[in-house]
Amino acid sequence: MKANYLDELNEQQREAVIHINGPLMIVAGAGSGKTKVLTTRIAHLMRNGVDAFNILSLTFTNKAAREMKERVEKILGGSEARNLYIGTFHSVFARLLRAEAHRLGYPNDFTIYDTDDAKSVLKTIINELNLDDKHYKPNFVYNRISAAKNSLMGPEEYQVDNLVQQEDMRANRPLIGKIYDMYAKRTFKNGAMDFDDLLFKMYVLLKTFPEVLHKYQHKFKYIMIDEYQDTNPAQYEIIKLLGAVNENICVVGDDAQSIYSFRGATIENILQFEKDYDDVKVVKLEQNYRSTKSILNVANEVIAHNKGQIEKNLWTDNTEGDTIKLVRTQTDNEEGKFVADTIAEQKLRNHYDNRDFVILYRTNAQSRSFEESLRRKAIPYRIYGGLSFYQRKEIKDFVAYLRITMNTRDEESLKRIINYPVRGIGKTTIEKTIVFSNDHNITMWEVLERAGEFGFKGGTLEAIDGFVTMIRSFQALLTKHNAYDVAVMVGKSTNIVKELFNDKTTEGLARYENVQELLNSIKEFTETPDEEGELLDKSMGSYLQQITLLTDADQGNNEDSDVVKLMTIHAAKGLEFPVVFTVGLEETLFPSGMSINTREELEEERRLFYVAITRAKARLWLTHANSRYRFGNLVQNEPSRFLEEMPEKFIDRSYAGGGSVRNAFGGGNTSGWSNSNNMFDRVQKKTPAQQTQSATPRPAPKPVSSAATTHVPTVGFTPDDPAGMEPGMQVEHQKFGFGTITAMEGAPNNRIATIVFPKGGGEKKIMLNYAKLRIINK
DNA sequence: TTAGGGCGGGATGAC
């Protein structure tokens, strides 16, 4: 261990680090060395005799957890750090629940439903209740339920709570409580927890089982929580329970950076911390080591427009630095082009690498214009967020097999793959299965296992039995093989990998590669030693649990690759970059049109802006466009109100024309980004009116329908039994006329013939069970 | 049973 680790801290930082026992609140301004304090404090605790096994550290992202562990290891110079319990709230609780879930009636290998899974369950329930899902939008219902769970309100309470019921009445959606109740029962039946359950059920567990609470209270003698301003009531109560005996709770946060109220976070947690415990030690970290004076001054001035903050005075010793550049462009495309051009120019002029730049936006949908412009200039980039890897269809399909293998109660996964790849278990069969499972109060899987008893017959029964046998064969592998071997078997037996491999379209290729990447990630999981201290758990269950909780930002396997990064401001929390572009600073976009109706919402948008500004170390560009495409058509936007809240002194509004579009570099219009041709093209091409008024004549009727009128079936046309049809035969089709069978595919009970009709539109794929064909000769 | 086209309705953020 480095002996001098305390010397590297300023006075306030040191004060925080050496406070070992009793509640501690660290108010850490942006860039004030918060992570350094947290990691040093952990090291200090350990140096003063605290066992690593007794320290719990909760972070906001898995990536932050990983970094923290590495930094502690560096200070300590040993391997003791691997025994620390560090992770996000969700991942830590998921692990604890994996050991305890049986007490609540869940399988320990419960499935974790992501947001999409949860909404899919909701949609099913809404349809079952014969409600209109346009009115009871799954998204809306999900948010209501999520909010309830985050304030520890179960379905029973929800349905009798006056305030909540009034809200639902006023929103004209009185049945949300009923849906919540069914949702809770359904997910329980499925052996599944959603993200909010990981907190809610953790709380229930600790409340219901004193011996469990006792166990963890004594295990986690020291608790540290990062980003405390973004915790919700459920997290708050859990921490209160866990910390009740020792009260060695250290929270770190910055009320000015609270940006997750939509997830139930309440700023009250940090504002009230001092009142929750006696003798709370409060330390304020006010020296910023990250940004230039210009940047920090602008940030301070902006956030001063909010009311009711913890008083603090963030300052810096850094140089004044460059002014903040404010840039206005005509369109979103030009905004993209401007940013790409500026990145290219800055790389030359100030010797930056790609990795020094980040583009921050309010919504994921804004990434497009930047992607295009960066690609055009051959600047490598990576987008964080948006559809995460594990949300892609092909990945979810594959993972569904793994999930159902681990937990046959998981109905969402079962429905996903029961007929993928096609095996002749169609909609009718699935619906029957659901009805039986509801009637007999058993799982769908149990119905399938006893399909014969429920009257399934013939080909359907065979298909079901085959499916059940296959899943059982995967389950049999679980005891003797690791997650990777099982996954490879799944890929082979189901034919998924082969099927994707044979799809030679661009998307098919990408899907194949994604599945390969999934397999690689499973392999990596099984081969790298577990850092989390506990038992080495390389099981499939452990793997599945962690991937659902992975953020896109956590997939930083090529962390040091030299690329420009694109992400939302939310995703940028905790990060810093030499050069920051904050884009789309327009009314209705930033601040979001959804968040301008109350002071609270607007203040959160402003804090978000504050977070964006304070990511920058040296240079900051703020851009906005006069108009941009939304829903496919051009809309005008006013500049963001936040732009008026900045001190003129540090702002350069003349940069790139100060409101008009002009090239800033080298005078000429050489790069062409201010040229509006691009937009004009787009309008011309994409306006529907242009297409309908096109001078070209109406397209000729489709060949299919013209063929239908030309062929007159032979007198007395009677279709033959398709069972006897084979490649090489001549056949007659009612509409397409005479043709030759050239190939045959599909399952025996659902064969698809490829037939060439010389006069009937060429090659066609015909499903023999439905099309009427007459055999001419063999 | 299922694939593909036409059509209407929809965008905040994310463990």
Added chain:
DNA sequence: CCCGCCCTAA
């Protein structure tokens, strides 16, 4: 523009 749903043809 993009996704999901419904309808129709095979």
